[in-house]
Amino acid sequence: MLDLSKNAFTGEIPPNLFRYCETLRYVSLAENGFTGVIPDTLWSCTTLVGVNVALNSLQGTVPPKLGGLVHLEFLDVHRNKLSGAIPLQLALLSNVIYLDFSNNQLAGGIPPAIAALKLLNFVDFSNNPIGGSVPSEIGGLTALERMGLSNMSLQGNIPASLVNLTSLQNLDMSTNNLTGAIPPELGQIAAMQDLFLQNNSLNSTIPASLVSLLNLTGFNVSYNRLSGRIPTTNAFSRFDNSSYLGNSGLCGPPLSLRCELESSPEPRVHTDRRLLSVSALVAIAAAGFIALGVVIIALLSIWAMRKQNQQPKTEILVYESTPPSPDVNPIIGKLVLFNNTLPTRFEDWETGTKALLNKECLIGRGSLGTVYRATFDDGLSIAIKKLETLGRIKNAEEFESEMDNLGDVRHTNIVTLQGYYWSSSMQLMLSDHIANRTLASHLHQQPGAQTSLVWSRRFRIAIGIARGLSCLHHDLRPQVLHLNLSSMNILLDQSFEPKISDFGLMKLLPILDTYAASRKSLETRVYSAPELLGPQPSVTPKCDVYSYGMVLLELMTGRHPDSKPDGGPNALVELVIRTLESGNGPNCFDPKLTSFPESEVVQVLKLALVCTSQVASNRPTMGEAVQVLESIKPSGSWTSRSPSP
Numbered sequence: 001m002l003d004l005s006k007n008a009f010t011g012e013i014p015p016n017l018f019r020y021c022e023t024l025r026y027v028s029l030a031e032n033g034f035t036g037v038i039p040d041t042l043w044s045c046t047t048l049v050g051v052n053v054a055l056n057s058l059q060g061t062v063p064p065k066l067g068g069l070v071h072l073e074f075l076d077v078h079r080n081k082l083s084g085a086i087p088l089q090l091a092l093l094s095n096v097i098y099l100d101f102s103n104n105q106l107a108g109g110i111p112p113a114i115a116a117l118k119l120l121n122f123v124d125f126s127n128n129p130i131g132g133s134v135p136s137e138i139g140g141l142t143a144l145e146r147m148g149l150s151n152m153s154l155q156g157n158i159p160a161s162l163v164n165l166t167s168l169q170n171l172d173m174s175t176n177n178l179t180g181a182i183p184p185e186l187g188q189i190a191a192m193q194d195l196f197l198q199n200n201s202l203n204s205t206i207p208a209s210l211v212s213l214l215n216l217t218g219f220n221v222s223y224n225r226l227s228g229r230i231p232t233t234n235a236f237s238r239f240d241n242s243s244y245l246g247n248s249g250l251c252g253p254p255l256s257l258r259c260e261l262e263s264s265p266e267p268r269v270h271t272d273r274r275l276l277s278v279s280a281l282v283a284i285a286a287a288g289f290i291a292l293g294v295v296i297i298a299l300l301s302i303w304a305m306r307k308q309n310q311q312p313k314t315e316i317l318v319y320e321s322t323p324p325s326p327d328v329n330p331i332i333g334k335l336v337l338f339n340n341t342l343p344t345r346f347e348d349w350e351t352g353t354k355a356l357l358n359k360e361c362l363i364g365r366g367s368l369g370t371v372y373r374a375t376f377d378d379g380l381s382i383a384i385k386k387l388e389t390l391g392r393i394k395n396a397e398e399f400e401s402e403m404d405n406l407g408d409v410r411h412t413n414i415v416t417l418q419g420y421y422w423s424s425s426m427q428l429m430l431s432d433h434i435a436n437r438t439l440a441s442h443l444h445q446q447p448g449a450q451t452s453l454v455w456s457r458r459f460r461i462a463i464g465i466a467r468g469l470s471c472l473h474h475d476l477r478p479q480v481l482h483l484n485l486s487s488m489n490i491l492l493d494q495s496f497e498p499k500i501s502d503f504g505l506m507k508l509l510p511i512l513d514t515y516a517a518s519r520k521s522l523e524t525r526v527y528s529a530p531e532l533l534g535p536q537p538s539v540t541p542k543c544d545v546y547s548y549g550m551v552l553l554e555l556m557t558g559r560h561p562d563s564k565p566d567g568g569p570n571a572l573v574e575l576v577i578r579t580l581e582s583g584n585g586p587n588c589f590d591p592k593l594t595s596f597p598e599s600e601v602v603q604v605l606k607l608a609l610v611c612t613s614q615v616a617s618n619r620p621t622m623g624e625a626v627q628v629l630e631s632i633k634p635s636g637s638w639t640s641r642s643p644s645p
Contacts (some may be wrong), residue, residue, distance in 0.1 A: 001024075001025060001026040001027075002017075002024060002026070002027045002028070003026070003027075003028045004028065004029050004032070005028040005029060005030040005031050005032070005052065006030070006031045006032075006598065006599065007031075007032050008032065008033065009029075009032040009033060009034060010032070010033040010034065010035070011033075011034070011035060011036070012034065012035060012036035012037075013029065013034050013036065013038065013039055013042075013058075014039075015039040015040070015041045016041075017039070017041070017042075018039060018041040018042045018044070018045050019041055021041075021044075021045035021047065021048075022047065023047060024045050024047055024048060025047060025048060025049045025050070026048070026049060026050040026051075027042065027045075027048060027050070027051050027052070027053075028050075028051075028052040028053075029052070029053045029056065030052045030053060030054045030055050030056070030076070031054070031055040031056075031597065031599050032055075032056055033056065033057060034053070034056040034057065034058055035056070035057045035058065035059070036058065036059065036060075037058065037059055037060030038053060038058055038060065038062075038077075040063065040065065043063055043065035043066055043068065043069065044065070044068070045069070046068055046069060046070065046071070047071060048069050048071065048072055049071050049072060049073050049074065050072070050073060050074035050075075051069075051072065051074065051075050051076070051077075052074070052075075052076040053076070053077055053080070054076045054077060054078045054079055054080070054100065055078070055079045055080075055597065055599075056079075056080050057080060057081055058077070058080040058081060058082060059080070059081045059082065059083070060082065060083070060084075061082065061083060061084035061085075061087075062077070062082060062084065062086065062087055062090075062101075062106075063087065064087045064088075064089045065089075066087055066089055066090060066093070067087065067089025067090065067091075067092035067093065068089075068092075069093065070092065070093070070094065070095070071095060072093050072095060072096050073095050073096055073097045073098070074096075074097065074098045075093075075096065075098065075099050075100070076098070076099075076100040077100065077101055077104065078100040078101065078102040078103050078104070078124065079102070079103040079104075080103075080104055081104065081105055082101075082104040082105065082106060083104070083105040083106065083107070084106065084107070084108070085106070085107060085108030085109070085111075086101065086106060086108065086109075086110070086111055086125075086130075087111075088111050088113050090111065090113070090114060090117075091111065091113035091114060091115075091116040091117065092116075093117060094116070094117070094118070094119070095119060096117055096119065096120060097119055097120060097121045097122070098120075098121060098122045099117075099120065099122065099123045099124070100122070100123075100124045101124065101125050101128065102124040102125060102126040102127050102128065102148060103126070103127045103128070104127075104128050105128065105129065106125070106128040106129070106130055107128070107129050107130055107131060108130065108131070108132075109130060109131060109132030109133075110125065110130060110132060110134065110135055110138070110149075111135075112135040112136075112137040112138075113137075114135075114137070114138065114141070115135075115137035115138060115139075115140030115141060116140075117141060118140075118141075118142065118143060119143055120141050120143060120144055121143055121144060121145050121146070122144075122145065122146045123141070123144065123146070123147055123148070124146070124147075124148035125148065125149055125152060126148040126149065126150040126151055126152065126172065127150070127151045127152075128151075128152055129152070129153050130152045130153065130154070131152070131153045131154070131155070132154065132155070133154060133155055133156035133157075134149065134154055134156065134157075134158060134159055134173070134178075135159070136159040136160075136161045137161075138159065138161065138162070139159060139161025139162055139163070139164040139165060140161075140164065141165060142164060142165065142166065142167070143167060144165050144167060144168055145167050145168060145169045145170070145191075146168075146169060146170040147165075147168065147170070147171050147172070148170075148172045149171075149172065149173045149176070150172045150173060150174045150175050150176070150196070151174070151175040151176070152176055153176065153177065154173070154176040154177065154178055155176070155177045155178065155179070156178065156179065156180070157178065157179060157180035157181075157183075158173065158178055158180065158182065158183055158186075158197075158202075159183070160183040160185045162183065162185065162186060162189070163183070163185035163186065163188050163189065165189060166189060166190070166191065167191055168189050168191060168192060169191050169192060169193045169194070169215075170193060170194040171192065171194065171195050171196070172194070172196040173196065173197055173200070174196045174197060174198045174199050174200070174220070175198070175199040175200075176199070176200050177200065177201060178197070178200040178201065178202055179200070179201045179202065179203070180202065180203065180204075181202065181203060181204035181205075181207075182197065182202055182204070182206065182207055182210075182221070182226075183207070184207035184208075184209040184210075185209075186207070186209070186210060186213075187207055187208075187209025187210045187211070187212045187213060188209070188212070189213070190212070190213070190214070190215070191215065192213045192215060192216055193215050193216060193217050193218065194216075194217065194218035194219075195210075195213070195216065195218070195219050195220075196218065196219075196220045196495075197220065197221050197224070198220040198221060198222040198223055198224070199222070199223045199224075200223075200224050201224060201225055202221065202224040202225065202226060203224070203225040203226065203227070204226065204227070204228075205226060205227060205228035205229075206221060206226060206228065206230060206231060206250075208231060210231060210236070211231045211233050211234045211235070211236055212234070213234075213235060214234055214235060215235075216234075216235035216236075217235070217238075217494070218494065218495050218496075219235070219236070219239050219243050219494065219495075220242070220243045220495050221243065221244060221247070222242065222243060222244055222245040222246050222247065223245065223246030223247070224246070224247055225247065225249070226244075226247040226249060226250050227247070227248075227249025227250060228249065228250065228251070229250075229251060229252045229259050230244055230250055230251070230252045230253065230254070230255065232252065232253060238435060238436075238494055239254065239493075239494045240254050240432070240433070240434055240435055240436075240493045240494055241254040241255050241256075241432060242412070242493045242494075242495065242497055242499075243493075243494060243495065253380040253381070254380065254381070254433075255380075256380060256418070333421055333422060333423030333426070334396070334400075334421070334422055334423070335419065335420075335421045336400070336403070336404075336419050336420055336421075336422075337418065337419040337430070338407040338417065338418055338419050361373045361374070363383065364438075368385065368387060368388065368484075368502060368505060369385050369386050369387040369388040370385070370386050370388070371383055371384065371385045371386075372384045372385075372386070373433055381433040381435075382418055382430050382431065382432065382433050383430070383431050383432065383433040383434075384428055384429070384430055385428065385429040385431070386426070386427075386428055387427040387428065387429065396422050399420075399422050399427065400420075400422065402504075402505075403417070403420040403429070405478070405480075405504070406480075406503070406504045407419070407420075409471075409472070409476065409480065409503075409504070411467070411468055411471045411475075412464070412467075412468075412497065413464040413465065413467050413468030413471070413497065413498055413499060413500060414468045414471065414472070414499060414500050414503060415431050415432050415434065415491060415499045415500065415501040415503075416431060416432045417429065417430070417431050418430045418431055418432065431501070432499075434491035434492070434493055434499050434501075435493075435494070436491070436492040436493055436494055436496070437491070437492065438487065438488050438489070438490060438491055438492070439461060439487040439488075439490040439491075439492060439498065439551070439555070440486070440487035440488045440490075440560075442492065443487060443554060443555065443558060443560075443590075444558075444560060452592060453496075453555075453592070453593075454593075454594075454595070454596075455593060455595065455596035455597075455600075455601070457496045458555055458556070458593070459600070459604070459629075459632075459633055460496060460497065460498075461490075461492070461496065461498045461555060462552060462555055462604060462629060463626065463629045463630070463633075464497055464498040465490060465498050465500060465548060465551065466548065466622055466625045466626045466629055467626055468498070468499075468500040469482065469485075469500065469544055469545075469548060469622040470621075470622040470623045470625070470626050472500075472503055472504070472544075472622075473541045473544070473621065473622050473623070474621070474622070474623050479541070480503060480504040481504070481506055481539065481541060481543070481544055482500070482502070482503045482504070482544045482547070483505075483506050483532070483539065483543055483544065483547075484502055484505065484547075485500070485527060485544055485547035485548060485551065486527045486547065486550075486551065487551055487554055487555075487560075489501045489502040490551065506539070526550065526561035526572075527546075527547040527550045527551070527561065528543070528546070528547065529542065529543040529545075529546035529547065529616065530546075530614055531543065531616055538616070540616060541621065541622070542616040542617075542619045543616075544622065545611050545619040545620065545621070545622060545625070546611060546612055546613075546616075546619060548611055548622065548625065549607075549608045549609070549610070549611025549612035549619070550572070550573075550608075550612060552604060552605075552607065552608035552611065553572050553573065553576060553605070553608045553609075553612070554572075556588075556589065556590065556593075556601055556604055556605050556608065557572065557575075557576065557588050557589065557590055557605075558589075558590030558591065558592060558593070559572055559575075559590075570612075573609065573612050575588060576588050576605055576608070576609060577609060580602065580605060580606070580609075585598065585601070585602045585605070586598060588605070589601055600632055600633060603628075603632045604629070604632065607620075607625060607628050607629070611625065
């Protein structure tokens with residue numbers, strides 16, 4: 001065995017290194033700085049069982065001589081600069097189990113002869129300009145469990161022959177130019193856990209047969225040309241709207257676009273028709289007191305008037321209460337919906353919010369208020385936050401201006417604000433309901449969050465949060481700051497894509513001269529930049545950068561920043577610094593993290609330490625943080641990798 005991995009070697013690989021290799025079985029040169037071509041002498045070592053030259057800067061082609069390694073079981077060349085075609089002689093590796101060619105510059109199509117590899121368990125060609133179509137012969141890889149074909153410029157249809165891959169658990173064909181329908185036969189692959197087909201040009205409907213995939217935990221068909229009703233049974237009840245975005249023809253929950261009923265006549269409209277049940281809104285306000293038994297929800301005599309603005313939003317004026325006498329003014333509130341496809345009928349909202357009397361619908365509490373889940377008859381769910389502080393906001397006009405600004409924010413990694421409600425007695429924010437709980441709940445194994453965060457998911461979360469904050473800081477005018485970021489307000493969708501919530505609410509926070517004092521007693525204090533906690537708080541985007549750095553440390557170490565093994569407010573930062581400086585980086589990694597590239601975790605930790613600098617000017621911008629992360633792991637990297645041999 002020859003293992004030179006994870007060093008700082010540079011230059012070309014010496015050809016003489018493999019001149020005498022009659023008994024050599026394993027070679028690992030991974031995670032170095034090797035350049036040049038892979039020496040021919042390596043491919044002449046016919047006794048080899050495993051070869052790993054990943055994470056270098058190797059060039060040249062994969063030669064036909066590869067086919068002479070008849071005992072080879074493991075080949076990993078990912079993240080190099082290899083070019084040319086995949087050699088047809090690959091089909092001669094009859095014992096191979098694991099092939100990773102991802103993140104290179106390979107072209108020339110997928111050779112159909114690959115079907116001869118009957119023992120192949122894992123194959124990844126992602127992030128190569130390979131082109132061509134997916135050969136139907138690929139259905140002959142009957143032992144395959146994981147297949148990565150993302151970002152490869154593939155064209156044509158998804159072959160129905162994939163039904164023969166009865167052991168397939170993970171299939172990623174995202175970010176290609178695939179057309180045609182999703183084969184209904186995929187619903188017969190009972191082992192399927194992750195199916196990613198986003199960013200293609202697929203049409204037709206989502207096959208009903210896919211609901212038979214009872215083990216499905218990840219599913220994404222966003223940004224295609226699909227139409228029709230979205231399945232909602234079995235595993236599909238768990239996927240949120242991020243799995244379906246960018247398909248204008250799709251309808252039904254979790255999207256807000258409702259499906260047309262072919263035989264349903266238009267309801268008769270009366271002049272006294274009620275468009276919204278405000279008893280629902282009162283139920284939200286009352287829900288916090290139900291445990292005391294002091295509130296009775298009664299039917300209210302209410303009516304509403306709907307008007308359409310020139311802006312793409314719906315406003316509904318509501319009598320929140322009936323005045324006891326003509327001399328007393330009623331409380332009038334206004335519900336504003338940014339998404340015109342949200343329900344506005346009395347029956348919809350009454351059904352959707354009756355469940356708020358059930359304690360199970362309380363899904364979170366924070367420094368700004370309490371969050372409830374409301375579900376409508378058609379299955380659509382939204383999150384409703386009842387605000388408990390208005391900070392510096394004095395009137396409805398200020399509140400409406402703040403909410404309208406936030407309603408324009410659209411980004412994959414930011415929770416979408418769907419609307420708001422204002423009255424003198426109650427203020428609500430309506431947003432997407434993200435069902436997969438918070439980052440904190442997954443990191444610290446809180447009830448209801450049992451799925452492990454493998455390395456690929458953690459990195460996706462890290463770069464997703466950075467991209468969301470970068471959008472708030474750099475892409476919006478006026479700029480939006482968060483100032484309250486923590487693992488508790490980062491939500492995860494079913495694909496573990498992070499969604500930042502509670503953003504842009506600076507004016508709703510306590511007035512700044514009391515902000516530091518109030519934060520000192522809160523759990524989120526440890527995420528706050530030092531300049532925000534001083535006697536004269538300084539508010540800049542670098543405050544969010546500091547909070548992001550603390551979240552990164554928590555994500556990599558599995559430790560809550562409140563953990564203070566050595567005491568002091570920055571104990572976690574100091575712990576990571578000491579551990580890295582001593583050369584014992586893995587000692588501070590999350591013990592639950594397995595099968596990961598150590599160098600990548602260390603680089604993310606180093607970024608986190610720069611972000612948490614005590615001097616704000618030493619911290620990067622969020623745009624720079626995104627660039628650093630993209631250099632660590634190129635965009636589109638597929639799935640967690642098996643450990644090297």
